[in-house]
Ligand SMILES: Nc1ncnc2c1ncn2[C@@H]1O[C@H](COP(=O)(O)OP(=O)(O)O)[C@@H](O)[C@H]1O
């Protein structure tokens with residue numbers, strides 16, 4: 001770790017696509033009066049295209065390279081709330097950078113709850129498109145080990161966005177008060 005205090009460290013949300021990283025990250029940022037960075041939004045701004053179009057026009061490899069560049073840059077900043085795409089932690093360099101620079105929350109949703117959400121996700125997630133539900137289930141479980149590197153896990157089944165965001169902010173405030181009681 002660098003010389004950034006615990007209170008200043010940026011927070012990174014990870015987990016499979018659709019678990020709520022973007023929505024919950026935005027809510028946590030509001031509650032803590034911090035800037036929010038959604039890495040997918042940053043990639044889309046850079047290409048001036050939605051993610052499915054980036055995949056179509058430039059390919060997944062280019063998307064992943066850009067994702068890495070933006071995350072490595074963003075995770076070195078202080079006091080941010082950062083939501084990374086569900087595939088970002090496939091890249092070891094990203095995992096290592098986030099783990100050493102930031103506090104990582106893993107949003108853990110069960111397959112049974114996740115599959116109820118699929119219709120909300122399919123149009124904007126190219127990785128899900130053209131796959132059967134069985135293939136998506138296989139991907140869901142294959143991806144779980146990449147999220148093992150984290151500092152805190154939040155089981156999100158049956159919780160609304162506000163409850164999850166409150167849980168994250170409360171646990172951060174508790175950790176800050178324990179480890180940096182004088183606010184530094
Ligand atoms: N706790 C939750 N309960 C119900 N729906 C949720 C919850 N969190 C997110 N959603 C919904 O799931 C969809 C995916 O959320 P999103 O924040 O884009 O996930 P991610 O960034 O992890 O892909 C959105 O339609 C969002 O409104």
Ligand SMILES: O=C(O)C1=C[C@@H](OP(=O)(O)O)[C@@H](O)[C@H](O)C1
Pocket residue numbers: 015016017018021022040051084085086087088124125126127
């Ligand atoms: O898991 C993945 O491979 C992806 C997840 C998406 O982000 P969310 O996890 O926010 O849906 C986005 O980065 C892209 O569609 C690829």
Ligand SMILES: [Mg+2]
Pocket residue numbers: 021022023040083084085
């Ligand atoms: Mg997202």
